[in-house]
Amino acid sequence: MTASPPRHTGLAISAWAATSPYGHDRDDFVRGVREGRRAVTPLDPNTWSVPFTEAGVVPGFTAREVLGRKGTRSMDRPTALAVATVGTLLTGEAAGTPPADDVALVLGTSNGSVQSMMDFTRDSLTQAKPYHVDPARFPNTVMNCAAGQCAIWHGLRGPNTTLAGGRATALLALNYGRRLWRSGRAGKVLCGAVEEFSEQRARLEAWAVPGTAAPLGEGCAMFALEPLDAVTARGDRPHAELLTLEFGVFGAVDDSADLLATLVDRAIGTAGLDPADIALVAPSAAADPLRACERTAVEKALPGAEPRWFDVAPLVGDAGAASGTFQLAAVLALAGPGPSARHALITSIDRDGVVGCAVLRLPALALVHHVPATER
Structure with missing residues (x-):
């Protein structure tokens, strides 16, 4: 194959954050990957009624413990993972972002929270009346709940997008972020994806792929996309182009x-x-x-x-x-x-x-x- 002249996007990854089975911050992830350490652990059958014996679960993560009591009573797990990771990104390397209305957010997900959707539907069928459900939990059944909460919690007023594309979701999010930047709709894009481990997701995965032995995982990683020249102009070294x-x-x-x-x-x-x-x-x-x-x-x-x-x-x-x-x-x-x-x-x-x-x-x-x- 003969190489053609380079036509670069001009975008750099200037910062990133991860909440993963290795821990709650990026350093945990970096250490785990460089050590080649397996973060998949056995599941307690008394806690998890799932067709798997092990999974990659973010250790010690609950919305209340990580984000505090205010505003988290009805927050589901993928929303909490996304809000926490975006917060880490914005208070870390990405601190000093452009005005909030110039920062876009692109968040990938499978379906939102399958657990929330099924729990809400179950309550409508099992309660004395179909409308005897917790209205505060209804937003969790919408696929873009996590992205919306990220914007609310962190004051992001730029374009806010939710994507779903299976295992290719993260790459699709990068592409969408690139398009937002190219069209002039955002000077900086925060993009990534989130996934939860839950009983309902585990059962759906086992149903979709019968006999699968591959353990499931969960977590969220977010990346800040900025013009390469802007990153280098302020003396920073991009993580990648x-x-x-x-x-x-x-x-x-x-x-x-x-x-x-x-x-x-x-x-x-x-x-x-x-x-x-x-x-x-x-x-x-x-x-x-x-x-x-x-x-x-x-x-x-x-x-x-x-x-x-x-x-x-x-x-x-x-x-x-x-x-x-x-x-x-x-x-x-x-x-x-x-x-x-x-x-x-x-x-x-x-x-x-x-x-x-x-x-x-x-x-x-x-x-x-x-x-x-x-x-x-």
Whole structure:
């Protein structure tokens, strides 16, 4: 493949935050990934009535303990995870953001809170009257509840968007954020995705993929997107530069590998790179047969290249819509200061037919070499 002239988005990831099975802040995630430590833990059967024996659950996380008592009585888990993570982002590296009406929020999710939807519906069927439900919990049944609460809690008055696209949700959120910036609707975009672990989600996942043994995970990761020149002008070093994003849809599983290979080839060419320039691949590691298709597609698109692979899903569990955010966060966690830039490829393939990939430029890569389960 002949590399074409670079056509960069001009967007950089200037800050990021993560609430994950490793802990409540980014440093916990970085340490866990660099150590290759598995954050999936056994579930107490007396607490969880689910068809799984283990899961990647954010430890010690409740809305009241993390956010306080005010305004959290009826807050559901994904909303609390998102509000807390956005708050960490805004008070950390992203402190000193532009005016709130110039900051957009793009939040990905699977369905919102499946637990809240089903609990509310159950109450309407089991109470003495169908309307004997808690009205304060009704907003939790709407898919964009978490994004709306993030804006309310943190005073964000810019565009507010909720997306749902399966495992590709995080990449779709990045693309939507890029479009907001390109159209001049926001000077800065906070984008990411959130997923909860709950009894109802666990049962739906077990029903959708019978016999699956892959543990589920939960959490939220958020990324601040800003123009690259603005970041460098104030003397900051970006965590990564977002070069390209590509998406497609397949109808049959047998078509997914060829489609993803085409998208990766196109993304690398658009970024002005050669396959050998890709130093790290972070796949979504979906269940087989899609997992095998993803691997086949990337190897086909990178002939002769020898990138390192890092699968974060075995460490934190299948985080659903938040899977892509943990893939991106893992790439950033493995990057460190260095003299030359390197490039990473993030791929995603979802059982509902959505395929996507992203190419990023990183300051450097310092992969951990003692984790055979995740590095190939």
